[in-house]
Amino acid sequence: MQLDWFIIFSLVTASLWTVMTRSLLRSGIGLALTSVILAIFMFRLNSPLAAVFELSVCAGLISVLFISTISLTHPLSAQEKIQHMWVRLARFWFLPLLVIVLVVGLLLMRSRPQIHMPLAQDLKDARVVLWNFRQIDLLGQAIVLLAGVFGVVVLFKERQKK
């Protein structure tokens, strides 16, 4: 249980670092790190298949794509970095308050009664569920991927021409 809390804390810290860091490259690395921690958490929740997907696709493939793209950009100058830092500090002043509220909320949640989980009478393999019972969701995923491909074409193709 203590280990789970530690993983959750690490997950939140890594994701905060991902969105707060000024460097795009560090942000990309932070995203990969977040995915790795999430994958560990999924393993601990007895979802090895989801963990493998998370590790290979989100921590692996997507991070490689992000970092390759970021390597094509140029970094901010020192003056721009300082200016950017102040803008961000002014914009996210409320974040510490939010963290306090969330921690208090979590502590209050711990005192709540345990949730009544339904009995797992016919627990099925994730692959069986995915291919035999959730075909419509798989079709949906295929359409989302197709929309993503068109997104890349629409938003980036003309820039290549320039």
Next chain:
Amino acid sequence: MFSWLILLPFLGVIILNLPFRALMRRAAFWLCVFIASVQVCAVVFPAVCLWMGKLDILGYILKINFTLDNLSRVMLLCIGMVTFTAVFVERQMRRDEDKFFNFLNLLLLLVAGLNGIVMVRDIFSLYVFLEIAAVSSFILIGSNKDFAAFEGAFKYIVLSVVATVLMLSAIALFLIVAGDTGFSSISAALKSSPDRFFVILAIGMFLCACFIKSGLMPFHGWVPDSYSSAPASVSILLAGIVTKAVGVYTLIRVVSAVFGFTPAIKSLLLAVGALSVVAGALAALGQRDFKRMLAYSSISQVGYIILGLGSGTALGVAGAVFHLFNHSVFKSLLFLNSAAVELETGTRDMESLSGLNKRMPLTGITSVLASLSCAGIPPLAGFWSKLIIIIALWMCGQYFYACLAVAASVLTLAYFLSMQRKIFFGKLGEGLENVKEAGFGLAFPAVLLALVTVGAGLFLPLIIHVFIFPQGAIVGG
């Protein structure tokens, strides 16, 4: 037998991008017009739907079975009509053939997503199709690739992600409580679950997600920027069907089929609806930008739909669905008119426009019809839907909200009359002498939408028992 409604646009995208691409590029426009027309015909003429059902390959292969009720049919009709309009508008507005082709591909994917939303009866599948619609919408909003477009798309993405997190968290809790994600399973489990805290938390999160997706106050931050910065055809899609299907329809469906009309949910819906109706109308009054004014007006009109839903009665829900249909039609028409004005004058600033009715009479007339319908002037369709909502509120004892709805209708009339006076009436403004009608691509769908607005109002006795009142049947499951 209805999975072809998803299969057809999906296959459309595949066909457009297979070999013979150059040939298909030329046919892309007509393919989209055909798909939108078939969808409208399938709803209006059930025989077409039965005939198309024979092509239900997807259902046969994937063993998927969709069900259509009256609410789904109304949504499919709206999706078909607005898609038809958007294709014509984009053809007229977009000169770049590559961009036009990409728009049509994304539009077909958006239609597949929206059709899926209105046909599934599983909360996780609903979420998957919501994501299809959301991803397609982000790209379409940002497709102009200027600063305003990216800002609008970014705001939509950020708030949409918040909604997604809330929705997924709620779905996870529903799965824990019910052990399944089907509407009926969750509905049964919610009534008998001993975990009241988790049930209330999950319902609250899901409702918040729907409010964000519907652009209701106080979750409306993305609406004015996204609507005003998107290309004209995308604004029509967003106002006409995207927020309606993704937010409002989802809200109506889950409240009626899953959560039930409990006193707490009704109170929440009434409060959020009333806030949106009044604040949206007040914000619309102070706008100079034509499209931003229409965006705030949309927030206000969606508020009416939520007020009708919040009454929790069959009559109120029927009024809400009828207003949803009407809003889809007249707001698409108004955005279409704003596109025509912007195309011809090069501006959306209402203060710098005047007397356009002399140069653009068709745009002026259709704009007056849409505005009056939106403001609830008889005998146009908007009047009847607002009247049904107000009667429903009064009959269930919500006198305050009924009076508020009437008062806000006066505000609606005020900002639309102000808009008409500034843009279309009075002396022709300087530099507008050479302005003319925007062309067939904008005039044709404008006339069709105006006819629907007028027809639905004038022929109400013919449709009230076959189209409007049956919508109330969803109350109680």
